[in-house]
Amino acid sequence: MPFRNRRTRRVLGSGGYNAELLAHVLGERGRVVTVDVDPYMVHRTQRLCAEAGSGRVTAILGDGGLGAPGHVPADGFNGIVITHNASDIAPAWREQLAQGARLVVPLEMGGYTRSLTLVRRGDVLHCGHWTYCGFVRDRGAAARTAPAARTAPAVPLADGDVTVRWEDGTPGDTAGLDEALRGHRHERSTGLVVRGSFNFETLQVYAATTLAGFCRLSAPTGSPLVAQQNAAAILANGSLAYLTYRKVKDAPEPADRSTEFFIHAYGPAAEELAERFAQCVRVWDREVRESGYPSMTVHPAATPDGQLPPGDVLDKPSARLVLPWPGRTPADAVNLSTTGGQRA
Template sequence: MTTHRTNSPGFDDATAESNRAPEALRSSMVEGIAARHEQLGRAMPTAVEAALRTVPRHVFAPGVELEAAYADDSLVTKKNERGVNISSVSAPTIIAGMLGQLDVQPGHRVLEIGSGGYNAALLAELVGPDGAVTTMDIDPEVVDRARTCLDRAGYDHVRTLRADGEFGAAEFSPFDRIIATVGAWDIPPAWREQIVDGGRMVAPLRTKGLTRSWALQRCGDHLVSRSHLMCGFVPMQGAGEHRGRAVPLYGDDREQVGLWVDEDQPIDAAALASAMAGPRAETWSGVVVDKGEFFADQDLWLVTLPEFCVLTAQQEAIDQGVVSPSWRLGTPALVEGGTVAYRARLRPADPETGQGPYEFGAYAHGPDAPELADRLAEQIRIWDRDHRAGPEPVLNVFPAGTPDAELPQGCVLDKRHSRIVLSWSEYTE
């Protein structure tokens, strides 16, 4: 279904050329997304590709240069008084991946939580004339902006709501699909209750600082994952807001290196900051990875450890040699007392040539640095031996209060509304 407005007769050549430019940029954007899907061993669904080729993304990015509107990057649309991003149009590759996870079919009723307008327009293309799309946000400014852009692009049939997404949109339920485009710490009961049995939701779920987009299918009273993707999103506001805790460790403002931990995780910040100024221990695992090989599931294995948190570092600290993490903005780490260990920047298995494959290792600071580095390296070996070539991790989401005896085996993460179980085998009743 193509619903956006096109040129009308009588436009001069210059106007026609200016309207062809977005189409060329959009085509290039889609080809790039398809290539990245192929690199990751995934195929972009035909319907998602068609929607991306149809919806004029630049209309949802007023004031942004055309090239930037069609770049594979997120577009920040609002910041709070502290300069923190609180609303954005997500990067096209992330959008395409999540829409693929959602598996929208013609005629579906879809709820989007977190509104920017562009994703809602793509959903409108996917559900077709017999479906219905509702997009909601807690921020009236964001909703008004989405409404204006949707109308301008020709998607006036998409419903916009200003309300707290924690509670869904019961008056328009049940939904066949629900998608959250904001980072959630938990799965609210309303989302599960407002989706049909067998329906699917996609949500960027954050656990111990690690975010994954999980496709979750409703199976009676619980949800079970069907796929997951790496992603990053601005956090939910309102009743579902849940902030983690940033623990600064190094720098003049002690923010050049830091940890991101759950609010209730015990951390001795002073001892860890002192440890960062001391010597570094290292252990190498013997586990290697080829250049470009996907290994993000290793992070999900490490998140099951009680000591898990996430290390972040500014480039300045890396250049100074203070830390050398595998990823600057989210490297798996372990904390125990006054000691911190983190996954090291991968090193070439052949140091003479500097070529791959590349080996995983661990760096650590603190009084028990050698032992904690060894523990992290051993967990990488366990992942390599038991899970790397096996089934993908599975997430089961049960209501809070579900007895232990009714949960599958795995790592249990208790949240406000849910008992989440991360395992490597699907739950069957």
């Protein structure tokens, strides 16, 4: 972390051990404020940091989604590190961050968590780095707090053999899906065959942020209806399609194995949805696979469409994420908001 000049550096973090490590990295002029909603964790942090002896960590009880009011330096924190899965970008994190400083946050997008390094420039956060990760869920005001929403909205289908859930946006209409799942399964190859160990983490986020009607399917082991226990899917017109794979070539050595990506689909619009998902995979393979994650920007929730840069939009309650995926034109751009639909 680039905290090496003589200015006093102040960072908002979390967790006793992690906070003390941050203080060590920051050096003698560094200061760390750590916030936790659990009184036991705050007490434990205070005790352990006192034993460590740096004297540069302040542990406070509070909702981390509100930052650390009363402890914010005049020009903002030089860094903020979130150490739980966040479903949203809390406004306080941006507002309490100094200009040019970094916010590191494990953010969920379509149910896939990626640790992001965001740099504040004005009221916009610019993503400079993505990392595959997973953390515990948030517990404060930013968390899903309603009893039925502690996890994503979910609907069981086919007597519980399949569950469809939505991590972002409005839940889709599942009418007709029970009947569809009892009918014929349409199968379509994406044409993508990969060898050996294969990283498709960008495909997960690409599908979640570019496919209208995106959702996730879960099924018990051995389900006759869904081959994957946890699958990316799209839903529309009483039909659904999901991404799966099958072995093309098996071999003792992983590097010698081949796997083909397939789409399975059910319902009257099965062929249409299967082709739409397959096309998504083909475009990803052609345009995104080798280029990595896009230079995403994060804007305040009140930002009008006309003030957003080009790209696909994923709306959170407190932020608007714009992802300029390569190979996508303005006409392709989708707004996966709480109301859904196509962005003009």
